Amino acid sequence: MNSFELYNPVRVFFGEGQVAHIDEQIPKDARVLLTYGGGSIHRTGVYDAVRHALGARYVVDFGGIEPNPHYETLIKALPIIASEGINFILAVGGGSVIDGTKFIAAAAQFSGVDKWMLLQNPKLADTFVAMPFGTVLTLAATGSEMNNGAVITRAETQEKFAFHSTTTFPRFSIVDPTYTLSLPLRQVANGVVDAFVHVIEQYLTYPVNAYVQDRFAEGLLQTLVEIGPALLQTPNDMVLRSNLSMSAMLALNGWIATGVPEDWATHLIGHELTALFHLDHGLTLAIVLPHLLRDQFQYKKAKLVQCGERVFGICGGTEDERASRTIDAIEQFFLTMYEGKIRLTDYGIAHEQLTEIWERFAARRWKLGENRTIDAAAVQRILLAAL
Amino acid sequence: MNSFELYNPVRVFFGEGQVAHIDEQIPKDARVLLTYGGGSIHRTGVYDAVRHALGARYVVDFGGIEPNPHYETLIKALPIIASEGINFILAVGGGSVIDGTKFIAAAAQFSGVDKWMLLQNPKLADTFVAMPFGTVLTLAATGSEMNNGAVITRAETQEKFAFHSTTTFPRFSIVDPTYTLSLPLRQVANGVVDAFVHVIEQYLTYPVNAYVQDRFAEGLLQTLVEIGPALLQTPNDMVLRSNLSMSAMLALNGWIATGVPEDWATHLIGHELTALFHLDHGLTLAIVLPHLLRDQFQYKKAKLVQCGERVFGICGGTEDERASRTIDAIEQFFLTMYEGKIRLTDYGIAHEQLTEIWERFAARRWKLGENRTIDAAAVQRILLAAL
Numbered sequence: 001m002n003s004f005e006l007y008n009p010v011r012v013f014f015g016e017g018q019v020a021h022i023d024e025q026i027p028k029d030a031r032v033l034l035t036y037g038g039g040s041i042h043r044t045g046v047y048d049a050v051r052h053a054l055g056a057r058y059v060v061d062f063g064g065i066e067p068n069p070h071y072e073t074l075i076k077a078l079p080i081i082a083s084e085g086i087n088f089i090l091a092v093g094g095g096s097v098i099d100g101t102k103f104i105a106a107a108a109q110f111s112g113v114d115k116w117m118l119l120q121n122p123k124l125a126d127t128f129v130a131m132p133f134g135t136v137l138t139l140a141a142t143g144s145e146m147n148n149g150a151v152i153t154r155a156e157t158q159e160k161f162a163f164h165s166t167t168t169f170p171r172f173s174i175v176d177p178t179y180t181l182s183l184p185l186r187q188v189a190n191g192v193v194d195a196f197v198h199v200i201e202q203y204l205t206y207p208v209n210a211y212v213q214d215r216f217a218e219g220l221l222q223t224l225v226e227i228g229p230a231l232l233q234t235p236n237d238m239v240l241r242s243n244l245s246m247s248a249m250l251a252l253n254g255w256i257a258t259g260v261p262e263d264w265a266t267h268l269i270g271h272e273l274t275a276l277f278h279l280d281h282g283l284t285l286a287i288v289l290p291h292l293l294r295d296q297f298q299y300k301k302a303k304l305v306q307c308g309e310r311v312f313g314i315c316g317g318t319e320d321e322r323a324s325r326t327i328d329a330i331e332q333f334f335l336t337m338y339e340g341k342i343r344l345t346d347y348g349i350a351h352e353q354l355t356e357i358w359e360r361f362a363a364r365r366w367k368l369g370e371n372r373t374i375d376a377a378a379v380q381r382i383l384l385a386a387l
Numbered sequence: 388m389n390s391f392e393l394y395n396p397v398r399v400f401f402g403e404g405q406v407a408h409i410d411e412q413i414p415k416d417a418r419v420l421l422t423y424g425g426g427s428i429h430r431t432g433v434y435d436a437v438r439h440a441l442g443a444r445y446v447v448d449f450g451g452i453e454p455n456p457h458y459e460t461l462i463k464a465l466p467i468i469a470s471e472g473i474n475f476i477l478a479v480g481g482g483s484v485i486d487g488t489k490f491i492a493a494a495a496q497f498s499g500v501d502k503w504m505l506l507q508n509p510k511l512a513d514t515f516v517a518m519p520f521g522t523v524l525t526l527a528a529t530g531s532e533m534n535n536g537a538v539i540t541r542a543e544t545q546e547k548f549a550f551h552s553t554t555t556f557p558r559f560s561i562v563d564p565t566y567t568l569s570l571p572l573r574q575v576a577n578g579v580v581d582a583f584v585h586v587i588e589q590y591l592t593y594p595v596n597a598y599v600q601d602r603f604a605e606g607l608l609q610t611l612v613e614i615g616p617a618l619l620q621t622p623n624d625m626v627l628r629s630n631l632s633m634s635a636m637l638a639l640n641g642w643i644a645t646g647v648p649e650d651w652a653t654h655l656i657g658h659e660l661t662a663l664f665h666l667d668h669g670l671t672l673a674i675v676l677p678h679l680l681r682d683q684f685q686y687k688k689a690k691l692v693q694c695g696e697r698v699f700g701i702c703g704g705t706e707d708e709r710a711s712r713t714i715d716a717i718e719q720f721f722l723t724m725y726e727g728k729i730r731l732t733d734y735g736i737a738h739e740q741l742t743e744i745w746e747r748f749a750a751r752r753w754k755l756g757e758n759r760t761i762d763a764a765a766v767q768r769i770l771l772a773a774l
Contacts, residue, residue, distance in 0.1 A: 001629045003402025008395070014646065015390025211610045211630045212637060219602025226598070242388045243598045246646075250599060255642070259401065259633075 001210040001259040008254050010146045011172040014246070018174050019046075022053035022090070025134060025172045030088040031058045033081060035101045037065050037093045041138060044182045050092055050136055060084045065093070068153045068160065068274055068281070069100030075115055077104045081131075089133035091170075095142025095194075098135050099150035102168040105130040118163060119152055125165030136174040139183060140245040141191030141282065143198060143252030145173040153275060160271040177238065177245040185235055188244070189337040190282030192228035195248040196221065196333070197266055197285040204293070204303050205261040205370040214306070217256045221311045223247050229336050265368035266292050269379055272357045277349055286334035286342045291385040293327045295378055299371050344387045354383050388597040388646040395641050397533045398559040401633070405561050406433075409440035409477070412521060412559045417475040418445045420468060422488045424452050424480045428525060431569045437479055437523055447471050452480065455540045455547065455661055455668070456487030462502055464491045468518075476520035478557075481574075482529025482581075485522050486537035489555040492517040505550060506539055512552030523561040526570060527632040528578030528669065530585060530639030532560035540662060547658040564625065564632040572622055575631070576724040577669030579615035582635040583608065583720070584653055584672040591680070591690050592648040592757040601693070604643045608698045610634050616723050652755035653679050656766055659744045664736055673721035673729045678772040680714045682765055686758050731774050741770045 013021045026032065032054060041047040051059065062077050080086070081104070091101035106125045107115040118125050137145045144150065149164040180188075203217035224247055227240045234240065250256070269292070270284030279287075293300060301323045308314035308326030315322070334342050341347070344354070361368075362376035374382075400408045413419065419441060428434040438446065449464050467473070468491070478488035494502040495518045497511070505512050524532045531537065536551040567575075590604035611634055614627045621627065637643070656679070657671030666674075680687060688710045695701030695713030702709070721729050728734070731741070748755075749763035761769075 001402075001626075001633065003400075003405060005408075006399040006401065007397075010394075012393040013390075014393065015388075018390060021392075209626045209630070210633075211613070212606060212633045215606025215609060216603055219599060219606050222602060223598045239388075239596045243596070246388065246597075246599045 001208055001213075002261070004258040006254060006258050008146065008169065010169050010253070012146060012175055012249070013172065014175045016176055016178050018176050019049050019053050019136060021172070021174065022050065022134070022136070023055060026054070026057065026088055026090070028057070031060075031085050033060050033062050033077065033084070033086040033089045033104075035062045035065060035077070035089060035091045035093070035097055035104065037063065037067075037097050039063055040182070041092055044138070044179070046092060046136065046138055046179050050090070054090070060086065065097045065100045067096045068151070069096045069103070070153050070155045071103075071116065071119070072155050074100050074103050074152070075107065078108055078115070081108045087131065089131055090136065091133060092136040092138065094137070094139030095144040098137070098144040098170070099142070099152065101133055101135070102130070102144070102148070102150040103152050103163055105133045106163075106165055106168055116154070119154075119161040122163060122165075125163070125168070130165060130167040132171050134172045134174070135170045136179070137176075137245070138179045139187060139191060140177070140180055140241075140248040141187075141194045143195070143249055145170060145175060146249050146253035149252075151271065158275045160275050175245055175249060177242040180241055180245065181236060185232060186280070188231050188235060189228070190280050191244060191248055192224055192231065193282040193286050193334060193337055195244070195251040196224045196228070197282075197289055198251040199224075199256065200289065200330075201263045201267060202257045202260060204300055204307060205263050206299065207302050207306070208260055210258075210260045213256050213258060213260050218307070218310045220247050220251055220256070221307070225311065225333055228333065232337070261370040263368075263370045265374045268366070268368055269357070269382065272360065276356065277347065277353070279347060283338060283342070286338055287344060287386050288382060290327055290331040290334070291382045292374070293330070294385070295382050296369065296373065297323065299369075299373060344383070349387075351384070351387060357383060388595055388600075389648070391645040393641060393645050395533065395556065397556050397640070399533060399562055399636070400559065401562045403563055403565050405563050406436050406440050406523060408559065408561065409437065409521065409523070410442060413441070413444065413475055413477070415444070418472050419447070420449050420464065420471070420473040420476045420491075421446050422449045422452060422464070422476060422478045422480070422484055422491065424450065424454075424484050426450055427569070428479055431525070431566070433479060433523065433525055433566050437477070441477070447473065452484045452487045454483045455538070456483045456490070457540050457542045458490075458503065458506070459542050461487050461490050461539070462494065465495055465502070468495045474518065476518060477523065478520060479523040479525065481524070481526030482531040485524070485531040485557070486529070486539065488520055488522070489517070489531075489535070489537040490539050490550055492520045493550075493552055493555055503541070506541075506548040509550060512550070512555070515554075517552060517554040519558050521559045521561070522557045523566070524563075524632070525566045526574060526578060527564070527567050527628075527635040528574075528581045530582070530636055532557060532562060533636050533640035536639075538658065545662045547662045562632055562636060564629040567628055567632065568623060572619060573667070575618050575622060576615070577667050578631060578635055579611055579618065580669040580673050580721060580724055582631070582638040583611045583615070584669075584676055585638040586611075586643065587676065587717075588650045588654060589644045589647060591687055591694060592650050593686065594689050594693070595647055597645075597647045600643050600645060600647050605694070605697045607634050607638055607643070608694070612698065612720055615720065619724070648757040650755075650757045652761045655753070655755055656744070656769065659747065663740070663743065664734065666734060670725060670729070673725055674731060674773050675769060677714055677718040677721070678769045679761070680717070681772070682769050683756060683760065684710065686756075686760060731770070736774075738771070738774060744770060
């Protein structure tokens with residue numbers, strides 16, 4: 001096991017009706033910016049529940065944060081924060097709204113004129129304290145409600161950048177699984193797959209004798225494999241919804257990342273597919289991961305065998321056979337979640353459209369993955385296999 | 388799954404050499420009370436490493452905190468804190484030193500004259516902010532390094548009381564598994580069993596469809612069953628030691644308690660055995676748990692079957708048979724850890740000495756366990772079975 005630092009100060013209120021805790025968690029005299037997305041929270045009643053919990057506090061709405069939140073949208077919040085004297089932000093939505101809010105919370109306190117600097121030089125955000133914010137989660141997927149990270153898109157250049165700071169943890173998060181009931185099945189599938197691949201990125205690398213972290217990661221994978229297909233059959237089952245909310249939150253809150261190597265290449269390749277072709281984030285992961293695992297087979301074989309045995313019950317045969325069957329099982333799980341469509345051609349994407357991606361990786365000289373073995377050539381191999 | 392609040396702000400530095408982080412975590416101008424136990428940290432070099440990391444800070448020693456820390460000992464720190472202008476405490480030791488330090492940190496800021504009030508009325512400690520403190524762990528067992536709880540003994544009356552407050556989380560904890568290498572095997576066994584039973588208290592109750600929490604608890608149990616006997620064979624194996632440090636910390640830091648019922652009757656009965664007969668805490672749990680499980684069989688059967696299958700690989704036979712074999716497997720694990728001696732008579736304790744325990748439970752009118760079915764009569768049945 002590697003050395004590690006573990007710190008996660010997010011206060012989580014989990015369960016039905018927990019929204020009422022907002023009143024005790026935000027100062028009575030706070031001036032609140034309420035951030036949200038396309039407005040579905042008005043239809044579902046979540047907006048009203050949140051406003052009720054906020055009581056007499058001064059509140060300014062900032063809706064319209066899109067999926068894969070745009071830098072160009074988010075910076076529009078800054079003059080409002082300044083002119084309205086906002087000192088607390090409450091994000092109501094899924095990972096995109098929460099990610100966008102983290103950036104707003106930091107940018108509002110960043111003295112630099114060009115807020116884009118925060119995304120180009122991630123260490124800048126650790127030089128000051130972000131504005132405090134809380135979250136009310138309406139979509140179980142990214143785990144953003146219990147971490148300090150965000151992914152921001154620059155629409156102008158079709159690029160996605162990761163962002164985090166030591167002070168962009170939510171002060172609190174309300175995780176009420178009943179709020180996720182209105183989601184379309186496609187969003188549920190995206191959430192299951194996003195959480196699943198978050199775990200894989202922190203688990204399916206090489207063994208470092210981190211017994212507990214491995215067991216926790218496998219427990220999350222087992223749970224997601226169990227509840228994912230079941231949710232497609234009975235989407236209103238609250239047991240399944242609650243366990244998805246729990247799994248997604250714990251898949252990326254730092255716990256299973258302690259003391260182990262991490263990969264994240266699937267995410268970085270997937271981000272390009274979303275930025276260029278507007279594919280759902282979860283779907284891009286399902287498209288990329290099986291081919292990345294086959295491409296990096298030799299490095300990941302030991303963990304593939306362990307994952308196969310413990311998560312999918314794959315025993316018997318040589319190590320190579322078991323590792324290979326594990327990748328097939330993961331692919332089959334994704335096929336179930338996306339109605340059999342996890343190839344780029346299923347979404348009308350052709351070979352010649354992909355060239356820009358590996359050219360970007362080549363220009364950035366990125367070498368990704370836990371072994372730094374995924375360069376532009378590997379990205380090209382993986383994406384061509386995914387066509 | 389039940390609703391829950393999750394909050395754990397402890398910053399953990401895990402791994403060899405992490406003690407150096409003390410210098411960045413304690414204010415440069417702090418006046419530090421260094422709390423420790425019987426002085427083994429002088430022999431092992433941990434004391435010197437800590438003093439080195441503290442640099443030029445003003446430090447006052449407060450050693451001599453005994454196992455099952457005594458109220459009578461701990462309150463002797465208070466006049467020192469006052470006269471020396473102490474404003475930060477650093478606990479160096481195992482669960483007893485850390486537990487005792489939590490009480491000192493609270494008592495030092497409690498305006499009441501009678502500090503014993505804090506143990507009699509646990510809510511009192513939430514009315515003020517305890518003195519900040521950090522910990523350097525030298526014994527993996529109680530998990531006190533990553534929670535806000537403590538157990539304090541009043542020597543005068545031979546009673547043990549639990550204590551916690553919202554502000555008695557360590558500010559940071561240094562968990563360097565190499566510091567545990569000097570421990571005698573008996574302490575290693577106690578640590579493994581203490582951590583194992585911590586998990587059981589939060590897991591082996593009745594099912595509430597908390598899929599992830601169950602998997603995490605089972606992952607900890609699997610790890611402890613794997614590393615416990617192995618540590619007795621190769622006690623200096625750093626992989627095993629590291630995984631014990633990790634398991635013990637996560638067994639009682641709040642994570643697996645989220646959204647599930649809890650028992651804790653084994654601990655409360657065990658506390659009496661320690662208070663009256665000075666048996667090691669871990670040993671008392673090994674003595675009590677198998678008989679408590681047999682006594683409460685009907686209530687715990689469903690979880691016993693699940694535990695048997697997932698942790699011990701027990702399949703086949705009726706549910707009753709599998710549940711019963713699970714208890715036998717747990718008992719066998721304890722027998723291995725304590726060289727076959729987990730009966731009260733192995734430690735010279737006779738029937739007539741036990742009477743006081745169930746009389747205490749009767750006087751307190753306690754009904755323990757997740758179903759409140761463990762009353763004084765049940766305690767009597769369990770202890771007589773453990774003779």
